[in-house]
Amino acid sequence: MSRAFARAGHAAALVCVAVAGIVGLVVAIGAVEPRGLIAFGVALAFAGLIGLIDLRPTITNTLVYLAGGTAIVFAAAVLVMSRDDLFTDSNNVLLSLPRTALILVGGAGIGTGIAVVWASLGWALGEAVVFVACTIVGGAWVINVPSLLVLLMLVAIRSFDGLARRSQRQRAIGLARAGRQARELALRHEYELRATARLHDTVLGHLVAISDAGSGPVSDRLRAGIRHDLGLVIGRDWAVDRRGESAPTATVGDALPPELLPLAFTAMADASLRVRVTGDLSVLSRVPPEQLAELDAAVAQCIVNVARHAQVDEMELAVGVGGGEVTVAVMDSGVGFDTSHVPEDRIGLRTSIRARVEQAGGTVRLWSTEGIGTTVVLTLPLEPHDDRPTAGEANA
Structure with missing residues (x-):
């Protein structure tokens, strides 16, 4: 000028x-x-x-x-x-x-x-x-x-x-300051969400596991899990995702590749549930790594919830793809519950599942009926790829 x-x-x-x-x-x-x-x-x-x-x-x-x-x-x-x-x-x-x-x-x-x-x-x-x-x-x-x-x-x-x-x-300058404050608030919200989810997935989960174990000595497997998660919570890099590092391992057949959903794999083994897996699991490799990590944690929490509350010994995990999105459904035929009466202080579904997936750009839908069972559907967008269909898409 x-x-x-x-x-x-x-x-x-x-x-x-x-x-x-x-x-x-x-x-x-x-x-x-x-x-x-x-x-x-x-x-x-x-x-x-x-x-x-x-x-x-x-x-x-x-x-x-x-x-x-x-x-x-x-x-x-x-x-x-x-x-x-x-x-x-x-x-x-x-x-x-x-x-x-x-x-x-x-x-x-x-x-x-x-x-x-x-x-x-x-x-x-x-x-x-x-x-x-x-x-x-x-x-x-x-x-x-x-x-x-x-x-x-x-x-x-x-x-x-x-x-x-x-x-x-x-x-x-005012716009730049407002943008910086918005980014700071978003970052703070993200870390608060991550801290709440980490607290629920580790400390509260282990307290429930100890309570369910009853009196007597704690099993070596539970001790190892507590020691591993305690290192995550109290360390300076508590917010860094280190899923699968020295975590307890187990075998649940060959249906679920552990490298794609390591937390869900471990949760299946720890829950002692018979899990029937259907769909083309290879499509999960097309989900961006950060979003896949959040999906893994959310699915693991769904499995934990089935083991704790559904009162069943088997469940189903289905994976589907279509419309540029991947869908993972966790289904059980357990006791179910009334979704309108879930207390506000219950952070498992709200934070460890729904907030995690929504933070990754996905959606969560839940249906549950008392005496019939519960279905949780988690959806995330896929990375762009060529037009060649996957095996699941071709079969569909």
Whole structure:
């Protein structure tokens, strides 16, 4: 914007100088007046100064412009005011042209303040040398009104531009601050969600397991699980997903590849449930790794809930794909429950399952009927791939 104002000011200054040069040339040709040729040559010199500062708007060139322009205004004032039959004082149109061009050097400033300083300096130098010229040739010095109006107009335009840009800068800073706060809140929410889910999946889960085990010594397998999860909770990197690291291993047939859903694999083994797995499990490899990790934790929690509350010894896990999404359904024919009467302080379904999947960009749907069973359907988007169908899609 500053450069645009500078180019506009230089263009206006060039117009003023061109008009003065044309007037001088007309006088020289029409009235056979040598002073007209001098005025024309002075105008060409001024045009050269304008071209210099327009091409290289540096401080040095600005000072050269002011010095050369001041000398040209002085020469123009001597030429004009030495003719008593032309103008009675210095407030005339011929002297306003070079003085206006001298003022418009202010457009070379980068900021509002420096531009106003340059313009004011050009106006003051122009008035000063015209006063000196009038004193030398005996003319009457009067403040030139057109050049003063140009100065006031330039100051008003640059001041308005400076205030507008400052307001825009403040709004931009406010937007940036609001965006940063929004990102901080989102990050805080994500860590709170992760902390709540980690607490539920580890500490509360182990407390329930110890309670269900009854009196007597705790099994070595449960001890190993508690020791492993305790290291996750109290460590500085508690929020880092380290699923599967030194976790207890088990075997649940060859139906479920443990590298895809390691937590669900472990939960199946720990729950002592007969799990019937259907669908094309290979499609899970097309889920982005971070989202797959959240899906794994959510499915594991579903399996834990079946083992704790459904009062059954078998369940079904179905995997399907379609419409660019993968769906995992966890189904049991247990006691079921009324979803409208789930207490608000129960964080298993709300945080460890639903919030996890929704945070990963998926959806969770749940159906449960008392005495019939429960079905939880978890859906996540797949990564883009070629048009070749998977085995599950082809069979479908």
